[in-house]
Amino acid sequence: MSMALLETKNLGISFGGLKAVSDFNLTIEKGQLYGLIGPNGAGKTTIFNLLTGVYKPTEGMAELDGEVITGKSPVEICKHGVARTFQNIRLFKDLTVLDNVKVGLHNNYKYSLLDGIFRTPKYFKTEKAMNEKALELLKVFDLDNEAQFLAANLPYGKQRKLEIARALATEPKLLLLDEPAAGMNPNETQELMDNIRFIRDEFDMTILLIEHDMRLVSGICEEVTVLNFGQVLAQGETAQVLNDPAVIKAYIGE
């Protein structure tokens, strides 16, 4: 029997009177590649914000590996093993590509403030290990040659990939990707799909991704949930759900 990594129970949030998400139930098993889709404004990003502690839910809860994570701060949730990327890219733009990933390594590679200021052997040893690990992650996304560029100077598609590399650096159990292919050309999207599959297989990662590109969703997601007006419209095996008339109707509108 496989075990649920993420389980949400009646998760919901309202802003003022508006129910942005309600009764959201989702179970994701370890190692799954799961899609979250739905029209604009359906509440997909809001769910990511609930799962990462940016918003506190007004109803329900979410469990990661059997532990309640809702109500915790973003930092605590990150330490629990949830990492994410953002729909509108949020890189540390004045840091180098390498340093962006090294910020992700912050909690897993430690030395004290004084080690850093007085350059003790521990500093050099840890920094070296961090550089190696960061370059290894960058290599996955073919970014290792740009390691010393400022993040802001990367082309758009590479910025999206760097965000994923940074998220992976925190050694998460669950990776949340918010529209990773947005703004990418078909070639880049194809590469990205390979990258995502590779991460899942090589890092034993569980991935929940939001995406509008149906080719990507049907290409790599085993299961999907369709959200419409903050509620689950359909849930299940990707091919089946995408052929559901109710889903098609929600997407095309009337």
Add this chain to the structure above:
Amino acid sequence: MKSLLQKKSTRNNLITYGAVIVFYAVFQTLATTGSLKSLYKGLLVPICAYVILAVSLNLTVGILGELSLGHAGFMCIGAYSSVIFSLATHETIKSDFLRFLLALIIGGVCAAIFGIIIGVPILRLSGDYLAIVTLAFGEIIKNICNVLYIGYDSNGFQVGIKDSSVQLAEDGKMILKGAMGASDIPKDSTFTIGIILVLITLFVVFNFVDSRAGRAVMSIRDNRIAAQSTGINITKYKLLAFTISSFFAGIAGTLYAHNYSILTTKKYDYNTSIAILVFVVLGGMGNIRGSIIAALILTVLPEILRGFSEYRMLIYSVVLIAMMIYNSSPKLQGIKEKYSIKRILDAKKRAKALGENEKEAE
């Protein structure tokens, strides 16, 4: 490749240390051989203090990305706490060096403690709010110091905010006399000590920035939301940067105050806070070497311009504007990049590295 570039940042820092040492060697020689006008000689210690202030404020403004208008307040705390210490121990600690060393530690630590105390509530604010609150803090500190009366006699210390509240015995001695401040301060500051303190400040700030903690601080500056989602404790690292920044402001205050025999609050008002901020902004936010150069030029310039009497402030403003334009215009920056020595050196190095790579490939 990575080791090459890491060496580059280390090399850049070494150039800065080197420039400071050369500056010291030149002016120390000029001063001891008597070739330096006494006016400029008197500027040597203040220049060191301003450089420390600019570098430390750059930590808050450029590296952490928060606007602080109260840096002179921390300088004030350093100056007052250390001067009180020096005057109180003037007779007991005979070694000037030891006393001044302790005074520096006390000035820095007191300023750092205030940094923590006010940092905890105010670092939750950001942008304009933080600027306003730090401005107010600086003025409050200055005004408190302005009404403090402190004296001691054989029965111990007495502190009050009125002249009459400090009643000393025969053998008593006043240290602080309200708005009159303190006098007979031992002039322990020297150019040499000033330069050593500048080097220590640079060492700490450079190494801090290029470490795990420094990266965390800069990640908060660049994107707060992403930083916390990446597991960075925002409050901790903001407070850390702010405290280190306050500590060195306290050190600068101590250095500055022990350069004169009299201490009053006049120097520690918002004009000084703004002046330090101007050094940082003109030198380039986050650019430590720029801060040093701006602090140096803008401290010396008004003195050089004294000869031009009424045109002095006019020329000063024009220089300010010119530096601002130079720093913010991409075109001029482009020219600077193109003809900079750094670039030429880099190009050579790159060619060399390429050659080595080819060798490796063979």
